[in-house]
Amino acid sequence: MSVLSFRDVRVRYGSHTVLKDVSLEIGDGEVVGLVGESGSGKSTMARAAVGLAPVTGGEILLDGRPIPRRGPVRPVQMVFQDPYSSLDPRMTVGESVAEAMPGRPGKQARRAEITRLLTLVHLDPSRADDLPGRLSGGQRQRVALARALAARPEVIIADEITSSLDVSVQGAVLNLVRDMQRELGLSMLFISHNLAVVRYVAGRVAVMYGGEIVEQGPAAQVLGAPRHEYTRHLLAAVPGTIPTVKEPT
Numbered sequence: 420m421s422v423l424s425f426r427d428v429r430v431r432y433g434s435h436t437v438l439k440d441v442s443l444e445i446g447d448g449e450v451v452g453l454v455g456e457s458g459s460g461k462s463t464m465a466r467a468a469v470g471l472a473p474v475t476g477g478e479i480l481l482d483g484r485p486i487p488r489r490g491p492v493r494p495v496q497m498v499f500q501d502p503y504s505s506l507d508p509r510m511t512v513g514e515s516v517a518e519a520m521p522g523r524p525g526k527q528a529r530r531a532e533i534t535r536l537l538t539l540v541h542l543d544p545s546r547a548d549d550l551p552g553r554l555s556g557g558q559r560q561r562v563a564l565a566r567a568l569a570a571r572p573e574v575i576i577a578d579e580i581t582s583s584l585d586v587s588v589q590g591a592v593l594n595l596v597r598d599m600q601r602e603l604g605l606s607m608l609f610i611s612h613n614l615a616v617v618r619y620v621a622g623r624v625a626v627m628y629g630g631e632i633v634e635q636g637p638a639a640q641v642l643g644a645p646r647h648e649y650t651r652h653l654l655a656a657v658p659g660t661i662p663t664v665k666e667p668t
């Protein structure tokens with residue numbers, strides 16, 4: 420069981436309350452899409468879940484317990500928007516992935532695990548010896564995913580992970596996320612300002628506006644019969660199809 424619960428979570432920067440008592444639950448093996456305009460507080464929610472934002476009220480729990488922030492087990496892992504700044508340019512792909520592994524695996528186990536993880540994200544394992552500078556944005560984002568998975572997480576928080584990629588590779592990365600999540604049964608909070616992207620991967624959708632979740636429910640319900648005016652506004656801005664998701668890898 421891996422249930423991530425935000426309960427009345429409040430985050431304040433100075434006098435600016437950025438998250439206003441937000442509650443959201445990501446069920447075991449479930450993908451919840453979090454959508455909302457820029458500045459609505461989506462990244463703050465992600466950062467709060469991994470201990471990077473100042474939570475001044477409420478709590479964030481994993482299976483009803485506080486999330487361990489130190490030690491070898493880091494059950495909640497985050498993948499960030501910009502794959503150009505999230506990987507250390509001086510570390511090889513393999514080193515970056517291995518760094519996130521719990522414990523201290525021996526050389527052979529480490530190598531085998533790097534190969535397994537790169538294969539899982541559809542990268543040629545021979546790329547393990549490359550520096551990130553040799554990789555495209557889409558390839559870097561696959562490495563960032565492999566690195567997150569290396570920690571053997573129970574929950575992944577993906578914050579705009581396709582937003583800085585070329586449209587031509589966004590679909591491939593989305594397909595990967597969807598397949599990977601199903602295969603591993605991960606619980607996932609998938610954040611995007613783009614409703615079309617969220618609709619593609621998420622079973623449940625939460626809509627954020629001005630630091631509050633104004634609507635949440637099954638994707639078909641929220642997107643098919645939105646109750647909140649802001650959700651209707653978001654929907655109106657989405658084209659009917661996402662042509663990019665059919666692009667080959």
Ligand SMILES: Nc1ncnc2c1ncn2[C@@H]1O[C@H](COP(=O)(O)OP(=O)(O)O)[C@@H](O)[C@H]1O
Nearest residue numbers: 432435437455456457458459460461462463464
């Ligand atoms: N470290 C910070 N210090 C001060 N204000 C911040 C900080 N991080 C985010 N904010 C503010 O919080 C609000 C929500 O930001 P963010 O969570 O990044 O939104 P989103 O990811 O939805 O675009 C914005 O008004 C932003 O300026």
Ligand SMILES: [Mg+2]
Nearest residue numbers: 461462463579
């Ligand atoms: Mg953001």
